[in-house]
Amino acid sequence: METEDELQQIHDIEKGFALLHDMSVSADIISAKTKLLAELATEPKTLDGTPLSQLGKGLRQPGVETLLCMVCQKAGYIENKRPVMANCPECHGAGTRPQTFECFPCQGSGKFTQWRTGRIVRCRVCKGSGRFTSPTLTQACQTCLGHKTVPIDNQFVVDYVKCSKCQGMGETKAPFKPVFNDNTRQKLLQARERAATSK
Numbered sequence: 001m002e003t004e005d006e007l008q009q010i011h012d013i014e015k016g017f018a019l020l021h022d023m024s025v026s027a028d029i030i031s032a033k034t035k036l037l038a039e040l041a042t043e044p045k046t047l048d049g050t051p052l053s054q055l056g057k058g059l060r061q062p063g064v065e066t067l068l069c070m071v072c073q074k075a076g077y078i079e080n081k082r083p084v085m086a087n088c089p090e091c092h093g094a095g096t097r098p099q100t101f102e103c104f105p106c107q108g109s110g111k112f113t114q115w116r117t118g119r120i121v122r123c124r125v126c127k128g129s130g131r132f133t134s135p136t137l138t139q140a141c142q143t144c145l146g147h148k149t150v151p152i153d154n155q156f157v158v159d160y161v162k163c164s165k166c167q168g169m170g171e172t173k174a175p176f177k178p179v180f181n182d183n184t185r186q187k188l189l190q191a192r193e194r195a196a197t198s199k
């Protein structure tokens with residue numbers, strides 16, 4: 001779905017090209033149009049679909065005192081970097097693995113030291129693996145901790161989030177500063193004096 005701004009942009013582009021078309025200009029124009037529309041479609045957007053070029057334009061309210069938004073530094077959006085996830089190679093995305101048990105006779109080492117010769121030999125019970133795999137019981141995968149996916153090293157995607165502090169404007173209204181007229185000021189001073197003398 002296009003936003004209203006995008007629809008306006010598309011409309012403007014269409015209108016501009018329609019004008020040129022009426023003037024019967026070459027096929028270059030048509031390809032330029034295709035390119036422009038494609039650029040518009042691939043422009044980075046925030047998660048709520050606002051093109052980044054529409055953000056951080058300020059409040060645009062003449063006469064309103066503004067403050068720079070310190071959260072987004074006037075960009076109107078914030079970048080959230082998150083790792084690209086892939087199916088866990090250990091459990092193939094299942095999140096669980098068959099439960100394993102330590103071999104009791106060799107205490108999980110898979111080996112024995114032969115009493116007579118002092119030679120190290122393979123445990124015959126577990127065939128040297130040190131563990132048994134349960135055919136029925138499962139446990140959480142230790143690689144992905146049951147999450148089914150793992151982050152791929154050094155691969156990230158960036159999410160753009162519209163700044164909630166300034167609603168994407170990049171600016172906020174300056175806080176309201178009370179301005180006292182002389183009458184109010186006088187009353188305040190009198191009240192303060194009364195309070196001081198009554199002590």
Ligand SMILES: [Zn+2]
Nearest residue numbers: 069072163166
């Ligand atoms: Zn902001």
Ligand SMILES: [Zn+2]
Nearest residue numbers: 103106123126
């Ligand atoms: Zn064993």
Ligand SMILES: [Zn+2]
Nearest residue numbers: 088091141144
């Ligand atoms: Zn896993």
